[in-house]
Each structure stands twice: as C-alpha cells, then as structure tokens.
Amino acid sequence: MxxxxxxxxxxxxxxxxxxxxxxxxxxxxxxxxxxxxxxxxxxxxxxxxxxxxxxxxxxxxxxxxxxxxxxxxxxxxxxxxxxxxxxxxxxxxxxxxxxxxxxxxxxxxxxxxxxxxxxxxxxxxxxxxxxxxxxxxxxxxxxxxxxxxxxxxxxxxxxxxxxxxxxxxxxxxxxxxxxITSFSDFERMVEEFSDVDEKEDVRALESLWVHEFGTVSPDLKEPFELKLLEHGREIHEANCATCHSSAKYAFAGYAVAKIINPIALLLDRAGSSNILxxxxxxxxxxxxxxxxxxxxxxxIAGPISLLANAVMEKERSHPANIATRQVMELDACTHCGTCSLRCSSAVAFDALDNENILPSEKMVSLKSLIAGKKLSSKDLKAVQEGIYLCTNCDRCTVVCPVGINLKELWLNVREDLIQKGYPEPLLLSPFSFVRGLNRYDIPADEYYKPVEAAKQAVAGRFDSLIKQSPLILKGGGIEEFNQLSGDNTFSYCFSCNNCTSVCPVVSSFDNPEEALGLLPHQIMRCLGLGLIEMASGASMIWDCLTCYQCQEHCPQNVNVTDLFFGLKNLAIKNVKKA
Ligand code: HEC
Ligand code: SF4
Ligand code: SF4
Ligand code: SF4
Ligand code: SF4
Structure with a gap:
C-alpha cells in the first residue's frame, strides 16, 4: 500500500x-x-x-x-x-x-x-x-x-x-x-516452503544455511559436522534449491553480510531490513x-542535444528550432567542465577570478537567467564580463560531449546581455569585432544603442583627464578629422594591443596610463568611436617619438603614427582658431 x-x-x-x-x-x-x-x-x-x-x-x-x-x-x-x-x-x-x-x-x-x-x-x-x-x-x-x-x-x-x-x-x-543474515527470514521461508517438522531436519537445514548462505542463527555456530551438512543439503535440494542459488554469488551483498555478521542478530530483531x-x-x-x-x-536532454545538433545547420534550420534547441541545450549540459578546460579565455579566469569566464560556469548562470531568476547587478556584471571576454574561438563547441553548439549560444545570448547595460567591456573585448561581423543580424537601433552607452561610459571615465589638456579639441568632429587626415584606417583596429606593447614610450613608464592619458590602442578605439576630443586630449600623441614601431607591427595596417600626426595637426589648428 x-x-x-x-x-x-x-x-x-x-x-x-x-x-x-x-x-x-x-x-x-x-x-x-x-x-x-x-x-x-x-x-x-x-x-x-x-x-x-x-x-x-x-x-x-x-x-x-x-x-x-x-x-x-x-x-x-x-x-x-x-x-x-x-x-x-x-x-x-x-x-x-x-x-x-x-x-x-x-x-x-x-x-x-x-x-x-x-x-x-x-x-x-x-x-x-x-x-x-x-x-x-x-x-x-x-x-x-x-x-x-x-x-x-x-x-x-x-x-x-x-x-x-x-x-x-x-x-x-x-x-x-x-x-542474507536474517534469521527471521529463514524461519519464515522454512515455514512457507518446506515440509520439514523434525527438529533434527530443521537443525540440518539451518546448519547448511549458516555454513553456505550466510544466515546468522542465534543457536547454531560453525564448525558443523560434515554429516549434518550433507543431511541439510538433501533437505535444501528438495525444498529450497529451485529458488535459491548460493548467496556467495551475491558477492557484494555477501561480503557486507560477513562484515555485519557480529551484529546481525541485533539488526534482524530491530527489523533493520524493513528500514533499509x-x-x-x-x-x-x-x-x-x-x-x-x-x-x-x-x-534525457543530452542524447536529444547530440541528435539535434548532428542534423541541424545554422543556415538551413528554422530560427524557431534553433531557439528551442538552445533552451534544451541548457538542460543537456552536465557541468562536466570539458569546455572550460579548452577555453582560450580561461587564462583570464586565473587573473580576474570571475567564474563566469569559464564556459561551463557561464552555462550555469545562463540557466538561472533564462529561468527568470533575478541576478544581482554584481552577478550580472560578472556574467557579462565572462561573455564579452569570449574570443569566439569555438574550442568549447568542438569538445562538448553532449554536442552543445556553445558558439552559437554565446553569440545569440550576448546581444541580449549587451542590451541589459554595463557596456564598457564591449569596447575592450574581442567581441566588438565579432559583433561587427554579425551586425546585419541585429536591428540598426539596437546595434548602436550599446555603442552609444559604451561611448558615454568610456568618455565619462576619462573626463577628468581630457580637461587637463590645453590642446583639447572642442567641437571638432570625426568628419573634420577625416577631411584633414584623409586616413580612416583606425576603423580596422580590433584592439589587439600590439601597438601599445611595442611602443618604447609606453614601456618607459611604470604607470603609462597615468602618464600618457591614453595608450596607442585606446586612442585608436577613441577614433573608432568618434571620440576625437578624448583622443586629442591624451598626452600620448605629444610624447610619441614617431618611431613607427606601432604602425609597422599592426596586423590590421592601421596607420597609428600617421593618425597621431593627424590628431596633432588638428589640435594645433584648433589652438590657432581659438
Ligand atoms: C518459490 C521460491 C522459493 C523457495 C522454494 C524458497 N525461497 Fe527463500 N526466497 C525466495 C525469494 C524470492 C526470496 C527473496 C524475497 C525477498 O526479496 O524478500 C527468498 C528469500 C529467502 C531468504 C532471505 C535471504 C535472501 O536472499 O533474500 C532466506 C533466508 C530464504 N529465502 C530461505 C529459504 C529456505 C531455507 C528455503 C527452503 C526451505 C527457501 N527459502 C525456499 C524464494 C524461495
Ligand atoms: S568560444 Fe569563447 S567560451 Fe568557447 S572556448 Fe572559445 S573563448 Fe572559451
Ligand atoms: S563541455 Fe558541454 S556539457 Fe560539459 S560543461 Fe561544457 S557545455 Fe556543459
Ligand atoms: S610611433 Fe609613437 S606611439 Fe608608435 S611606437 Fe613609436 S613612440 Fe610609440
Ligand atoms: S596594433 Fe593595430 S589593430 Fe592592434 S590595437 Fe594597435 S592599431 Fe589596433
């Protein structure tokens, strides 16, 4: 019942x-x-x-x-x-x-x-x-x-x-x-299945069961006479053998029975098998x-994820099916950590101590987020940071044992997270590049919203710094700059930091950001965002040795040094005007 x-x-x-x-x-x-x-x-x-x-x-x-x-x-x-x-x-x-x-x-x-x-x-x-x-x-x-x-x-x-x-x-x-050890079970069975009434016969059967089947009897103990066991075996064969193989074949249960043997009678009386x-x-x-x-x-979800991903292709699958599959994939994740072991951003986890940089942990946070749990702003920021720092290397997707297409998941979910605020890292991360590539999948106003927010956030951060510069460009726009310099190669910059790493001026300072205002790659980002005022406010452009190292090392052929000249010219023109 x-x-x-x-x-x-x-x-x-x-x-x-x-x-x-x-x-x-x-x-x-x-x-x-x-x-x-x-x-x-x-x-x-x-x-x-x-x-x-x-x-x-x-x-x-x-x-x-x-x-x-x-x-x-x-x-x-x-x-x-x-x-x-x-x-x-x-x-x-x-x-x-x-x-x-x-x-x-x-x-x-x-x-x-x-x-x-x-x-x-x-x-x-x-x-x-x-x-x-x-x-x-x-x-x-x-x-x-x-x-x-x-x-x-x-x-x-x-x-x-x-x-x-x-x-x-x-x-x-x-x-x-x-x-196995239960004496009461033994007695019950004898009553139910045997026709032995003679005391001697019961004793013989009991001896055999103690000897061979692990039963713990209150009165009978090993060793037994061979003859008694033989007799017991005959009764056993006649009454019990059709249903019972030797308990020794239940090797694990039998081993535990041997261990609990000293307290078995006590356990039997206490009805422990019922409790267990x-x-x-x-x-x-x-x-x-x-x-x-x-x-x-x-x-259940793991095999479905494996099967679905094997037959679905991004270009051909119905967007509705991709949406459904992506929710299901969150259930398929076993939190096994394989993706995190291979993740190319995982090194950042050691430095930043943010679990959400690891894809396996991001999956856990995403699950809560999608289920509608409210994340604290601190947690949300951590998830966003984790998501922005992803390099889209696709290593996680390749190794996931349940076949989750993590790369597609990140791309999809990131746009939502970007729209939730906290946009600064967008500018500093490789994601800005991937986002640009996926730009036509995103409605134009939504595409620019976080960029605007990021611009303000970055500008706000460097506000104090700009005000200190006497040569600051006021009101000069990117159009004016483009006209003057005729160079818009800054738009190819993907923030690899090469220019900054090779710059001898940067490396001559212990705290270059404080001394130079903005570093070469940050100036390129400012130009990309149309923050001309800010770019021209950095003393970096005036401290530059014009050694052209940065420009030569840029994998994107950005004319870093020449752009600095452009900025300087514009600034001087501006001073003359004033
Ligand atoms: C019709 C088949 C059948 C016969 C005959 C039978 N048993 Fe059992 N016996 C079982 C089953 C089935 C269980 C397990 C019941 C359970 O899981 O609670 C069992 C359990 C036991 C147990 C408890 C230990 C264990 O392995 O679960 C003992 C002791 C036992 N029988 C002794 C005997 C003895 C002694 C005889 C002969 C007199 C006998 N049985 C005859 C079917 C039988
Ligand atoms: S795609 Fe992103 S999350 Fe996946 S392994 Fe690469 S960096 Fe890590
Ligand atoms: S490898 Fe796949 S299943 Fe394992 S934690 Fe990462 S996403 Fe989840
Ligand atoms: S040209 Fe200027 S900014 Fe570029 S590496 Fe040389 S000193 Fe640094
Ligand atoms: S080296 Fe080129 S691509 Fe890299 S940060 Fe500098 S300007 Fe941008």
Whole structure:
C-alpha cells in the first residue's frame, strides 16, 4: 500500500516534471534569435523538422550518432579515458539494474519464466551491475575531490547526483546483506516452503544455511559436522534449491553480510531490513521524482542535444528550432567542465577570478537567467564580463560531449546581455569585432544603442583627464578629422594591443596610463568611436617619438603614427582658431 502510494506519487511527479521541462524548451526565450517567435510556431517547426529528418537520408546520421555518441560515448572517450570509464560504468550499470532488477516484474519475469531474484545468473548479475555503478561513483569522487581535475567545479547539483546514486546503491547492498543474515527470514521461508517438522531436519537445514548462505542463527555456530551438512543439503535440494542459488554469488551483498555478521542478530530483531527497504525505495522514488529538475535530466536532454545538433545547420534550420534547441541545450549540459578546460579565455579566469569566464560556469548562470531568476547587478556584471571576454574561438563547441553548439549560444545570448547595460567591456573585448561581423543580424537601433552607452561610459571615465589638456579639441568632429587626415584606417583596429606593447614610450613608464592619458590602442578605439576630443586630449600623441614601431607591427595596417600626426595637426589648428 505505502509502496504503491510512493511509486505512483513519484511517477506522477516525474511525468509532470518531464512535461513541464519539455514545455519550457518551447516557451522560454533565449537571447536574440527567439524574439517574436511564438510557442506554437516553435512546436510546429520542431514537429516539421523531426518529420523531415526521419524521412530523409539524415536518419542515417541520427543512427550513427546514436550508436557512437550516445551509446558508446565516443566523444568522452576521446577526451579522457577515466571519465569515459566512469560514465559507462554508472550509465550501463544503472540502466541494466533498472531493467533487470527494478522492473523485474515487467521485464525479467516476462522474458524468463523461471525467474527468481534469488537465483543465478540474476543474483550474480544484480551484484555485478550494482558494483559497476559503485565503481563509477568511486571514479567520479576520485576525479572531483582527489585528482581535482582542473576547471572541474562542483556545485550543489553535482553533490546531489553523487549522493542520491550512492544512497540507492549502498542501501541496496546493505538491504541484501541484512536479508542474507536474517534469521527471521529463514524461519519464515522454512515455514512457507518446506515440509520439514523434525527438529533434527530443521537443525540440518539451518546448519547448511549458516555454513553456505550466510544466515546468522542465534543457536547454531560453525564448525558443523560434515554429516549434518550433507543431511541439510538433501533437505535444501528438495525444498529450497529451485529458488535459491548460493548467496556467495551475491558477492557484494555477501561480503557486507560477513562484515555485519557480529551484529546481525541485533539488526534482524530491530527489523533493520524493513528500514533499509524504505530507505532504498524512497531514495529510488525521490531520484525518479526529482530527475527532471536535477542535473540527471541530462540523461534525457543530452542524447536529444547530440541528435539535434548532428542534423541541424545554422543556415538551413528554422530560427524557431534553433531557439528551442538552445533552451534544451541548457538542460543537456552536465557541468562536466570539458569546455572550460579548452577555453582560450580561461587564462583570464586565473587573473580576474570571475567564474563566469569559464564556459561551463557561464552555462550555469545562463540557466538561472533564462529561468527568470533575478541576478544581482554584481552577478550580472560578472556574467557579462565572462561573455564579452569570449574570443569566439569555438574550442568549447568542438569538445562538448553532449554536442552543445556553445558558439552559437554565446553569440545569440550576448546581444541580449549587451542590451541589459554595463557596456564598457564591449569596447575592450574581442567581441566588438565579432559583433561587427554579425551586425546585419541585429536591428540598426539596437546595434548602436550599446555603442552609444559604451561611448558615454568610456568618455565619462576619462573626463577628468581630457580637461587637463590645453590642446583639447572642442567641437571638432570625426568628419573634420577625416577631411584633414584623409586616413580612416583606425576603423580596422580590433584592439589587439600590439601597438601599445611595442611602443618604447609606453614601456618607459611604470604607470603609462597615468602618464600618457591614453595608450596607442585606446586612442585608436577613441577614433573608432568618434571620440576625437578624448583622443586629442591624451598626452600620448605629444610624447610619441614617431618611431613607427606601432604602425609597422599592426596586423590590421592601421596607420597609428600617421593618425597621431593627424590628431596633432588638428589640435594645433584648433589652438590657432581659438
Ligand atoms: C518459490 C521460491 C522459493 C523457495 C522454494 C524458497 N525461497 Fe527463500 N526466497 C525466495 C525469494 C524470492 C526470496 C527473496 C524475497 C525477498 O526479496 O524478500 C527468498 C528469500 C529467502 C531468504 C532471505 C535471504 C535472501 O536472499 O533474500 C532466506 C533466508 C530464504 N529465502 C530461505 C529459504 C529456505 C531455507 C528455503 C527452503 C526451505 C527457501 N527459502 C525456499 C524464494 C524461495
Ligand atoms: S568560444 Fe569563447 S567560451 Fe568557447 S572556448 Fe572559445 S573563448 Fe572559451
Ligand atoms: S557545455 Fe558541454 S563541455 Fe561544457 S560543461 Fe556543459 S556539457 Fe560539459
Ligand atoms: S610611433 Fe609613437 S606611439 Fe608608435 S611606437 Fe613609436 S613612440 Fe610609440
Ligand atoms: S596594433 Fe593595430 S589593430 Fe592592434 S590595437 Fe594597435 S592599431 Fe589596433
């Protein structure tokens, strides 16, 4: 009764959770590309997309990805053998346990009419599969807490996943051990299944069970006479052997039974197998009910992500499907850290101490953001910084074991984040360049909004500095500058910092920014933003030795030194005017 209530409640929660989660894939909006696409459009597009794939040659790709990437986890194997072994052990062991043991009434009994959980090979296999999961868990704990794999961070979800699996497995083996040792079970069984009444016969059977099956009897202890055991075996063969293989085949449960042997009678009297039974089942049911809301949901979302990404192409896929896939990908992420290990911006994490620079951590923050959780302005700033610092190198996408297209995700979600404010890093990061390349995907007013905000933010920061310069250009615009200098190569600058790094003037100061106002690359950025006043206000242009090092080293052929001349000319002209 209690069992059924628990089972059906957890099944109900599981299924409702599943439906809810899948509905979020179609309703949550992620980033830029999902704007203006309705829920029903997304549902229809997904349905059409699936039909199109199923009835085309692409079905073969799905088949291949399912075998290699989902079943065999080839992507993880390529990355790290130990991790692959962990994953395979937990995943295969657990699935087999689920099918053979948890669903035995529906699957195993159906396939094998002679099935009893106490018979071989089921007895042995149950222990074997269970030990596979435990070995996998041991590797998981070793990797996380002893080997301390770099960039692998552990959050509450990761603890939860390890703990719930461990509780299920350990309670299972202890439950088996308390049953093996249980004298009351033995008595119950003898009563139910044997016709032995003679005291001598019962003693013989009991001796055999103590000797061979791990039963702990209150009166009988090893060693036993051979004859007694022989007699016991005859009774056993006649009454019990059809359902019982030797408990030793339950090697793990039997080993635990040996360990608890000294207190087994006490445990039996206290009804501990009942308690363990409840712990075991409640843990299983809780795991099931909570699965859609936990990290373990990647069991479902991961394969879907792998399959979807294998057949979807950015240019050809319906934008509605991309939006849906991107929300689903957040559920597929296992927080495994592989992307962070390869991320080319990860070096900045060591210097800036902002977790959100690592793609795996960005995924966690994005999940909260998309789910509508309010981030504090400090956290939002951290996420934005992480997003801006990404170099779009695509290394994360290539290695992600669940096939998440992270590059596309970043591009999409970044535009939304930029519009949320805090625009300064936009100017200082490689993203400004990528954003420029994607400019035609963004409505013009939205494209310029953050640029304007950034201009103001940067100008505000250097305000005090500009006012100090006597040669400041007042009111001179970029048009005037262009006319005078005839040089707009500054617009090719992508802030690589080369010019500043090679400049002998910059390197002669301990604190060059303070001494020179703006550094060469910053002056190029100012020109790019049309902040002529600010650019001409930097004493850098007057301190320049005109050695042309910067100009020669610029990979974009920006005429840095010549542009300085242009600025100086304009400034002098301005003074004359005044
Ligand atoms: C019809 C099949 C069947 C017969 C015959 C049978 N048993 Fe069992 N026995 C089982 C099953 C099934 C379990 C496990 C029940 C459970 O999981 O609670 C079990 C459990 C036990 C246990 C508890 C330990 C364990 O492995 O779960 C003991 C002890 C036991 N039986 C002893 C006996 C003895 C002694 C006999 C012969 C007199 C006997 N059984 C005959 C089916 C049988
Ligand atoms: S694309 Fe961005 S997040 Fe991904 S590895 Fe490169 S720098 Fe890191
Ligand atoms: S995005 Fe992919 S590689 Fe990165 S943590 Fe998530 S699953 Fe792992
Ligand atoms: S030309 Fe001027 S700014 Fe360029 S490297 Fe030489 S001193 Fe520095
Ligand atoms: S070297 Fe060229 S591209 Fe690099 S920051 Fe300087 S001006 Fe810009």
């Amino acid at each position: 209690v069992f059924n209530v628990l089972l059906y409640t957890s099944l109900f929660v599981f299924i409702s959770g599943l439906i809810y989660k899948i509905s979020t894939w179609f309703s949550w909006k992620i980033g830029f590309s999902s704007r203006g696409i309705s829920k029903s459009e997304r549902l229809i597009a997904a349905f059409k997309g699936m039909i199109r794939v199923i009835f085309s040659a692409k079905i073969l790709i799905l088949f291949k990805v399912f075998i290699l990437d989902v079943m065999c986890q080839k992507r993880i194997l390529k990355e790290d053998f130990l991790r692959w072994a962990m994953h395979m052990l937990i995943y295969t062991g657990f699935v087999l346990l689920l099918l053979m043991h948890a669903l035995d009434k529906h699957i195993t009994s159906f396939l094998f009419s002679e099935y009893y959980s106490t018979l071989n090979p089921f007895l042995f296999l149950r222990n074997f599969f269970g030990m596979m999961v435990i070995a996998g868990l041991a590797i998981a704990i070793y990797r996380r807490f002893i080997l301390k794999v770099p960039r692998l961070k552990t959050n509450s979800m990761d603890y939860y996943a390890i703990i719930i699996l461990a509780v299920i497995m350990i309670s299972g083996f202890f439950l088996e051990a308390t049953k 039974w409840y712990i075991h089942f409640i843990a299983c049911f809780f795991g099931l009910a909570y699965l859609p809301f936990s990290k373990m949901f990647h069991i």
